Amino acid sequence: MSFDYFLYKGVKFSPGSYSQELLQYVENEFQVLDDDVYIVTYPKSGTHWLIEILSLINRDADPTWCNSVLIWLRSPWIETKEGQLQLKDLSSPRVLTSHLPFHIFPKAFFTSKAKIIYVMRNPKDIFVSLFYFAKIICHYKDPESFEQYLEDFLQGNILYNSWFEHVRGWMQMKDNSNFFIITYEELHQDLRGCILRICKFLGKELGDSKIDTIVKHSSFEAMKENKMSNYSLGTEEYIDHTKGTFMRKGTAGDWKNHFTVAQSEHFDRVYQEKMKDLNMKFFWE
Ligand code: PPS
Numbered sequence: 001m002s003f004d005y006f007l008y009k010g011v012k013f014s015p016g017s018y019s020q021e022l023l024q025y026v027e028n029e030f031q032v033l034d035d036d037v038y039i040v041t042y043p044k045s046g047t048h049w050l051i052e053i054l055s056l057i058n059r060d061a062d063p064t065w066c067n068s069v070l071i072w073l074r075s076p077w078i079e080t081k082e083g084q085l086q087l088k089d090l091s092s093p094r095v096l097t098s099h100l101p102f103h104i105f106p107k108a109f110f111t112s113k114a115k116i117i118y119v120m121r122n123p124k125d126i127f128v129s130l131f132y133f134a135k136i137i138c139h140y141k142d143p144e145s146f147e148q149y150l151e152d153f154l155q156g157n158i159l160y161n162s163w164f165e166h167v168r169g170w171m172q173m174k175d176n177s178n179f180f181i182i183t184y185e186e187l188h189q190d191l192r193g194c195i196l197r198i199c200k201f202l203g204k205e206l207g208d209s210k211i212d213t214i215v216k217h218s219s220f221e222a223m224k225e226n227k228m229s230n231y232s233l234g235t236e237e238y239i240d241h242t243k244g245t246f247m248r249k250g251t252a253g254d255w256k257n258h259f260t261v262a263q264s265e266h267f268d269r270v271y272q273e274k275m276k277d278l279n280m281k282f283f284w285e
Contacts, residue, residue, distance in 0.1 A: 003141070009104050011161050014139045017080040023104065026079050032108040035093040037202065038116045039075065042166040043099050043159070044129040045121040046184040048246075051075040052218045052229055054095045054117075057199060061210035063217045071229045072097075078106070099160050102169030113178065117198065118170050121184035122284035123163045124255035124267060127153045129248065131258075134158075136244045138237075150263060154270045164274040171278060183283040188252045191215050220250035252284070 005012035008023040037054065041047045048071055055074050059065050065074065075095045077083035087096060098105065109116070131149055134140035140159055143149035156162025173179040180201040187194050192215050199206055206214075216222060223229045224247040231239060231246035239246065259267070 005141075005159065011101055011104060012157075012159055014141075014159055017082060017139060019081065022081060022084065023079060026084075026100070026106055027104045028107060030078060030106040030108060032106055032112045032114050033092055033094065034113040036112070036114040037093065037095045038078075038109070038114065039095065039097045039119065040105070040116050040170065041097075041099060041119045042121075042126065042163050044126045044133060046119045046187060047097060047099075048223070048229065049184070049187060049218065050117060050119050050182075051095065051097060052223055053195060053198060053214060054202075056214040056217055057195070057202065057204055057206070058093070058095065061206060061213040061217075063213070066217060067226060067228055069228060070234055071231075101161065101166050102172060115178045115180065115201070116173070117180045117182060117201070118173070119182055119184065120167065120282065122252065122255070122282075123271070124259065124264070125184070125252060125284075126163060127267075128255050128258050130158075132244050132248055133246070136240045136246075138239075146258070147263075150267070154267065162274075164271075168275070168278060171280060174280075185252045185284045191218065220247065223247060224250070 003015055005014055006018075006020065007013075008018075008020055009027075013023065039047055039050045039054065041050075051071055051074060052066060055066050055071075056063065072083070073086050073089070075097045076086035076090070078087065078096050078098045079100050083097075087094065090096075127150065130140075130153065131143055131146060134143050134149070143152075152158050153163070156165060160166065174181060180198070182194055182198065192211060195211055195214050195218075199211075217226075227233050229247075232241070235241075235246075255264070
């Protein structure tokens with residue numbers, strides 16, 4: 001795609017689905033309800049996996065909603081023009097989604113009882129996932145090459161800026177009781193255990209067989225098959241389906257199939273430098 005990103009408080013956004021006015025509104029005027037749950041992520045971290053899990057938890061494991069309503073209508077993006085229209089049709093309790101960095105998230109959240117689930121993923125895998133996604137989705141500029149795009153990613157020269165800034169910003173919330181962190185890698189390793197932890201955070205008790213049903217319907221295979229969740233329907237305007245699919249690979253560690261040793265070492269050096277004073281160890285490290 002050929003366009004220029006615009007800046008809102010230093011963060012890059014693409015024209016089309018975003019605007020200065022909307023971002024200003026979302027930051028300063030968006031009404032947060034006490035029973036809202038927000039899935040907050042840097043792109044490609046596992047956002048949709050969480051939407052599917054929460055859709056199932058909130059319907060007591062009944063998959064009918066997931067199988068009949070498009071995923072982005074179940075949990076609209078608060079910062080996009082489309083999302084703002086879609087969320088008007090939602091009833092409470094709402095599950096909403098956002099890729100916004102901490103410093104421009106709706107101010108009203110911070111004085112509310114609403115909850116955030118922050119999903120994180122190994123940034124090397126995020127980069128690979130994004131490299132393929134940017135080629136098929138219109139909101140991102142087309143990557144010139146893997147090498148160049150890696151530099152853009154490390155410098156934050158892309159939509160939503162840098163992964164490092166996103167994580168560092170949101171980690172200011174890590175000790176708050178309404179803020180829950182989960183990683184893509186944990187979901188992979190123990191989906192059932194993660195669902196139980198998410199239920200606990202949400203104050204939801206579901207029996208064993210319901211948890212099993214949620215595990216089944218939120219697997220990569222089930223979501224890839226589900227036309228309401230796999231982005232094959234209603235996305236022609238945004239996604240070039242001839243170039244790839246949204247539900248691409250769904251694995252942890254795919255970066256090893258893409259990075260050279262030199263690229264991986266370069267990434268590690270930038271990572272160490274940018275994260276050195278954070279004093280947090282992540283699940284994928
Ligand atoms: S987005 O567009 O930024 O909101 O993307 P996001 O949903 O955050 O991340 C997309 C990646 O998550 C993978 N995915 C899953 N992996 C495992 N299990 C399930 N159920 C699942 N659902 C989505 C999806 O395939 C993207 O990762 P890659 O590595 O590209 O396959």
